[in-house]
Amino acid sequence: xxxxxxxxxxxxxxxxxxxxxxxxxxxxxxxxxxxxxxxxxxxxxxxxxxxxxxxxxxxxxxxxxxxxxxxxxxxxxxxxxxxxxxxxxxxxxxxxxxxxxxxxxxxxxxxxxxxxxxxxxxxxxxxxxx
Numbered sequence: 001x002x003x004x005x006x007x008x009x010x011x012x013x014x015x016x017x018x019x020x021x022x023x024x025x026x027x028x029x030x031x032x033x034x035x036x037x038x039x040x041x042x043x044x045x046x047x048x049x050x051x052x053x054x055x056x057x058x059x060x061x062x063x064x065x066x067x068x069x070x071x072x073x074x075x076x077x078x079x080x081x082x083x084x085x086x087x088x089x090x091x092x093x094x095x096x097x098x099x100x101x102x103x104x105x106x107x108x109x110x111x112x113x114x115x116x117x118x119x120x121x122x123x124x125x126x127x128x129x130x
Contacts, residue, residue, distance in 0.1 A: 002104065002105055002106050003074045003076075003104075003105055003106070004105070004106045004107070004108050004111065005025050005073070005074060005101075005105045005106070005107050005108070005111070006025070006107075006108060006110075006111030006112035006113070006115070007024065007025055007107070007108075007109055007111065007112060007113055007115075007116050008022055008023070008024060008025065008092070008112050008115045008116050008119070009022070009023055009025055009073055009074065009096070009112075010022060010023070011023040011071055011072060011073045011094055011096065012071070012072040012073075013034055013038055013039070013042040013044060013069060013070075013071060013094065014042060014044075014069070014070035014071070014072060014077065015039075015042040015043035015044035015045065015069060015070070016042070016043030016044075017041065017042050017043050018042060019038050019041050019042040021035075021038055021092075021093045021094045022092055022093070022094070022119075023073070023092055023093075023094035023095060023096045024091070024092040024094070024095050024096070024116075025096050025101065025107055026095050026096065026097055027097075027098060027101060027107055029095055029097035029098065030097050030098050030099060031051070031066070031080075031081060031082060031083050031097050031099055032069075032071060032080060032082045032083075032094065032095060032096045032097045032099060032100060033064075033082060033083050033084070033085055033087065033094070033095040033097070034067075034069065034082045034083075034084055034085075034087075034093070034094050035084070035085070035086065035087035035088065035093035035094065036084045036085060036086050036087075037088070037093075038093050038094065039067065039069070039082075039084045042069075044067050044068065044069040044070075044082070045067045045068060045069075046067065046068060047065045047066070047067055048066050048067060048068055048081060049065075049066050050063045050064060050065055050066060051063070051064060051066050051083060053083060053085075064083040064084060064085055065083065065084050066081050066082070066083050067081070067082055067083075067084060068081060069081070069082045071094075071096065071100060073096060073100065073105075074105070076104070078100045078104070080099050080100055081099065091119050092119075
């Protein structure tokens with residue numbers, strides 16, 4: 001039976017070290033994306049290639065490095081490719097895409113949706129997510 005994820009989940013980015021972060025679960029993204037600072041702190045890599053990423057809100061695209069990484073979510077570890085980006089101005093430092101979700105999880109867009117709203121409004125997070 002597949003585990004059901006909410007729209008926001010706690011994850012670990014694993015490389016030479018481990019970093020915990022909150023991730024946005026994004027069924028529209030093929031690859032997962034990790035903030036460049038978290039990628040460096042976790043020691044993920046090496047760079048495998050670059051890829052073109054289309055902006056969801058604009059008609060533009062950028063090239064990003066794709067690295068080898070392990071992401072732990074809901075107690076399961078997945079070795080996968082992730083792109084890295086400066087996500088410091090985004091609400092979530094990690095985005096989990098279909099390369100991990102497909103075949104492994106179901107996503108309930110209402111599960112912990114209140115947490116997503118709290119973060120979007122800049123309110124304090126519940127202690128279980130800190």
